[in-house]
Amino acid sequence: RxxxxxxxxxxxxxxxxxxxxxxxxxxxxxxxxxxxxxxxxxxxxxxxxxxxxxxxxxxxxxxxxxxxxxxFPPPQEAKRGKEEVERELLSAELLASELGKMVQKGGTDVWAHVAFADRLLQLAKEAGIEKTNECIWQVRDKLPTPLRDKIASTHTSWTAFCDSIRLVDTTAVKDALERDRQLEEVREQLANQKRELQRQTALLEQQRTRISSETTAATAALTAKLNAMSLTTPQWMREGQGSQPSQGYGVSAPIRRQNTTSTSATATRPRPPQEPVTEELRAATRELMALYPHQPATETGVAEYKAQLKRWMEKHPNTRHASHTTGFPLSPRASRICTGECFKCGESSHLRAQCTAPPAVQLPPPEQWWRGHCDRVV
Known part of the structure; x- marks a missing residue:
């Protein structure tokens, strides 16, 4: 009707x-x-x-x-300008997911890239550029890589360009797609491994920070406890007097008291000259180092250090000096011996010449001498 x-x-x-x-x-x-x-x-x-x-x-x-x-005039057909048609031509795109698939065209199944080529040529004819190479490179650059690799970049007309798209071997395109899929899987696996590595690194950094914080807190607590135990140089060693130790290192065992004349003579006796370094001296020094091993700054270590002091004072009751024949116990709070430490305070951040430690925190004079001796000989 x-x-x-x-x-x-x-x-x-x-x-x-x-x-x-x-x-x-x-x-x-x-x-x-x-x-x-x-x-x-x-x-x-x-x-x-x-x-x-x-x-x-x-x-x-x-x-x-x-x-x-x-x-009843028929409707006038709206004709598009060349620029509008070219704009549609340049926006035409074939997706990689469409390659190797069939599409319906005119009731017939055709390959997607063939239907795409037909559409390109139709638009090129509508724009009147089918016999030129105008804009071909822009459309070719947007083709999926498996298809673009099989299309030359030297076509002189849209007709030739579209014909080359139609003639591409579908099997070759499918093979290229499979290779791309495998490469993409490898890239995804590498990306997942990278993300997992970053996650593990972040966890390790968190654990390191936590352990560092816990260690710092534990060290601070132990330092406070050691300070509370009054690990200071005994008065008799700091002042060079002959009185017996009773408080500074917590040694409570009775020590035989010497007569004043003998002690005074010992206190004022000049130090003997340094012994020349020989293998015998080096071996004897190592034996004394083993006799008084350095104890850790723990409650157990401090207790052992006090026991070492007690044994040393009982073994050498008539002297307040250390020598190459007596050795001397090492303070737990100080650095390990022969590690480049300051002989005066025991810290490893400077040498004796740069030490500014007050007398209250300095090492006992016998230990200072013993550390210097070991550093020179061993």
Missing amino acids: FYGQEGKDTVSSKDFLKDIKICYRSASEEQKTDYIADHLGTNSPAEKWYDGLGGDVKKTWATFEAEFFKQ
Whole structure:
């Protein structure tokens, strides 16, 4: 049915007359103009117009067709400009996921890249550039890699370019896609491994920070406890007097008291000259180092250090000096012996010449001498 009324007609006036000619191909021209009345909507503008036509208009199809188009002109086709068509051409894109798949075109299954080539050529013809190479490189650059690798970059026309796309071997494209898929899997595995490594590194850093904090706190607590235990140089060693130790190192065992004359003579006796370094002296020094091993700054270590001091004072009651024959216990709070430490305070951050430690925190003079001796000999 044709109504000649916008909103009701499903075909244009031109297509309507084409359908009439097809239906009544064997009828005469006058018969066609008569039969057309049966295809006009009742009381529609088209039927009213038809009823008002003169007989001469209906005698020939050409005359009737001309009058019909005057009354019901077919819609004018909107023609796109070249720039608009080229813009669509440049935006055309074939996805990698579409390669190797079939699509419907005109009721027939065709390869996706073939249908894409047909579309490109259609747009190139609409833009009037099918015989030129204008914009070809831009479209080629956007092709999926497996397809682009098989298309030359030297085509001189869109016709040749689209033909080369159609002729690409589908099996070769599928093989290239499989290789790309495998490479992508490897990349993903590497990316996952990298992320896992970063996660593990972050966890290790967190653990390191936590352990460092706990160690710092434990060290501070132990230092405070050791300070509370008054690990200071005994008065008798700091002042060079002959009185016996009773508080500084916590040694409470009784020590035999010497007569004043003997002690005074010992205190003022000059030190003997340094012994020349020999293998015998080095061996004897190592034996004394083993006799008084350095104890850790722990409660157990401090207790053992006090026991060493007690044994040393009992073994050498008439002297307050250390020598190459006596050795001397090492303070737990100080650095290990023969490690480049300061002989004066026991710290490893400087040498004796740069030491500014106050007397209260300095090592006992016998230990200072013993550390220097060991450093020189061993």
